[in-house]
Amino acid sequence: MGKERIKLGREGEERAEKFLLSKGYKIIERNFKTSFGEIDLIAYWRKVLVFIEVRTRTSYNFGRPEESISEEKKKKISRVASLYLKAKKLNGVDCRFDVVALVLDREKGVKIKLIENAFQLC
Amino acid sequence: MLAKVYSATIAGIEAYPIEIEVDVTQGLPSFSIVGLPDQAVRESKDRVKPALKNSGFEFPVKRITVNLAPADLKKEGPSFDLPIAIGLLTATKLIKRDRLTDYFILGELSLDGSLRPVKGILPTVLKAKGLKKKGVILPEENAREAALIKGINIYPVGSLKRVIDFLEGRIEILPFSLEVKNLFKERAIYPVDFNEVAGQEHVKRALEVAVSGGHNALLLGPPGSGKTMLAKRLPTILPDITLPEALETTKIHSIVGLLNPKEAIVATRPFRSPHHTISDVALIGGGPFPKPGEISLSHNGVLFLDELAEFHQDVLEVLRQPLEDGIIHISRAKGSVSFPARFMLVGAMNPCPCGTLGQQT
Ligand SMILES: Nc1ncnc2c1ncn2[C@@H]1O[C@H](COP(=O)(O)OP(=O)(O)O)[C@@H](O)[C@H]1O
Numbered sequence: 335m336g337k338e339r340i341k342l343g344r345e346g347e348e349r350a351e352k353f354l355l356s357k358g359y360k361i362i363e364r365n366f367k368t369s370f371g372e373i374d375l376i377a378y379w380r381k382v383l384v385f386i387e388v389r390t391r392t393s394y395n396f397g398r399p400e401e402s403i404s405e406e407k408k409k410k411i412s413r414v415a416s417l418y419l420k421a422k423k424l425n426g427v428d429c430r431f432d433v434v435a436l437v438l439d440r441e442k443g444v445k446i447k448l449i450e451n452a453f454q455l456c
Numbered sequence: 457m458l459a460k461v462y463s464a465t466i467a468g469i470e471a472y473p474i475e476i477e478v479d480v481t482q483g484l485p486s487f488s489i490v491g492l493p494d495q496a497v498r499e500s501k502d503r504v505k506p507a508l509k510n511s512g513f514e515f516p517v518k519r520i521t522v523n524l525a526p527a528d529l530k531k532e533g534p535s536f537d538l539p540i541a542i543g544l545l546t547a548t549k550l551i552k553r554d555r556l557t558d559y560f561i562l563g564e565l566s567l568d569g570s571l572r573p574v575k576g577i578l579p580t581v582l583k584a585k586g587l588k589k590k591g592v593i594l595p596e597e598n599a600r601e602a603a604l605i606k607g608i609n610i611y612p613v614g615s616l617k618r619v620i621d622f623l624e625g626r627i628e629i630l631p632f633s634l635e636v637k638n639l640f641k642e643r644a645i646y647p648v649d650f651n652e653v654a655g656q657e658h659v660k661r662a663l664e665v666a667v668s669g670g671h672n673a674l675l676l677g678p679p680g681s682g683k684t685m686l687a688k689r690l691p692t693i694l695p696d697i698t699l700p701e702a703l704e705t706t707k708i709h710s711i712v713g714l715l716n717p718k719e720a721i722v723a724t725r726p727f728r729s730p731h732h733t734i735s736d737v738a739l740i741g742g743g744p745f746p747k748p749g750e751i752s753l754s755h756n757g758v759l760f761l762d763e764l765a766e767f768h769q770d771v772l773e774v775l776r777q778p779l780e781d782g783i784i785h786i787s788r789a790k791g792s793v794s795f796p797a798r799f800m801l802v803g804a805m806n807p808c809p810c811g812t813l814g815q816q817t
């Protein structure tokens with residue numbers, strides 16, 4: 335991964351976090367890592383535990399950012415989420431997967447979209 | 457919370473009751489169907505979800521498990537869409553559960569929440585009656601076929617919304633009924649008649665003897681001599697089909713989806729004439745979910761093998777046992793299924809490849 339992309343990713347995650355705070359999310363983890371992969375943000379929205387994937391693009395040229403989540407990625411996030419629940423002994427909580435899609439276009443400005451319950455465990 | 461809905465699946469020619477258990481719990485959102493579902497049952501997820509949304513319900517963001525019990529029976533087809541949707545709504549307490557045990561519920565859902573007809577209604581309704589259910593809730597287009605069975609209430613519904621309103625007691629649905637005898641009489645008409653065959657007195661006589669004595673027949677003659685014409689008209693000189701016979705044949709046609717919902721009953725003796733390229737499975741029945749073949753579709757009627765000599769040898773061989781027994785047994789790793797196959801076999805062929813052997817040319 336090039337430096338540019340990492341920087342872009344960081345900026346996206348920061349903006350996403352601010353956006354989520356404004357929507358009433360309480361962030362409890364950032365970049366939760368396991369050997370399988372990581373989850374960008376974990377938060378509570380009311381009593382629902384939300385696993386959040388942040389997708390950042392610089393323009394629409396390659397399609398919408400939310401379309402870039404592959405089945406592979408969903409599986410990874412699913413596994414990490416399951417592990418997280420086990421590690422924290424969190425059974426009996428409502429959960430869901432959200433996606434925050436950002437477009438950071440230098441000319442047209444920033445666009446943020448939240449997709450609640452974007453996909454299911456897979 | 458756990459909800460239970462009742463329905464049936466077809467194996468062989470019989471319906472078997474199926475309990476659809478829907479469990480909705482907290483956890484990572486998922487939707488899984490277990491209990492030997494086939495592809496169509498598994499795809500049910502992708503129909504139930506939009507159907508619920510388009511009927512004005514939120515699809516629950518929960519861990520959803522659907523179990524089709526008993527687990528050792530293969531479940532086939534899209535008819536579980538409706539009971540799964542109802543189970544989901546009940547498990548999430550969007551509808552009350554108290555009336556669910558009284559009914560068999562079945563139907564395929566369209567994405568917009570309306571219902572599509574399904575196969576195998578007749579055996580399913582018979583089973584519901586045997587189990588003393590109060591009624592069967594099914595797609596409107598299946599109502600006529602279902603109403604062939606008396607002594608159980610048939611509730612035709614057009615959409616998921618209607619089913620819910622009915623189960624919640626918000627609307628009344630009058631049980632559907634029809635005069636089976638009248639329908640049977642109305643439908644007992646052949647488009648052709650044996651008396652359209654001119655001359656050929658010796659052939660007609662021979663066929664009358666065959667029909668009276670319950671024999672099979674082979675028609676041998678040059679092209680254009682009327683073999684196909686005669687065979688097609690044989691059902692019209694067989695004794696009229698009785699209502700019990702008609703119901704038996706209807707059952708078989710219903711299972712394979714050959715029954716026209718408008719006609720609802722096979723009221724004439726069936727005439728089946730498969731092409732000579734037919735496989736043995738298509739002729740006698742079989743497949744991974746054993747289905748009746750042509751010999752069972754012609755049960756109580758005529759099976760006509762035109763150009764008999766062109767059929768594969770091994771295809772003709774498999775006819776021996778059912779011809780003798782009037783029933784076909786298909787063995788599977790798990791037990792065997794039987795389909796009735798009592799039919800009059802009529803063959804036709806030319807006397808030689810050019811068809812004109814023994815004629816002046
Ligand atoms: N005895 C008959 N009476 C009336 N029409 C006949 C007769 N025999 C033959 N035909 C006519 O000839 C056509 C061809 O006959 P068909 O039954 O196809 O012959 P085959 O099967 O022996 O080749 C029929 O559709 C029918 O119109």
Ligand SMILES: [Mg+2]
Pocket residue numbers: 680683684762
């Ligand atoms: Mg012919």
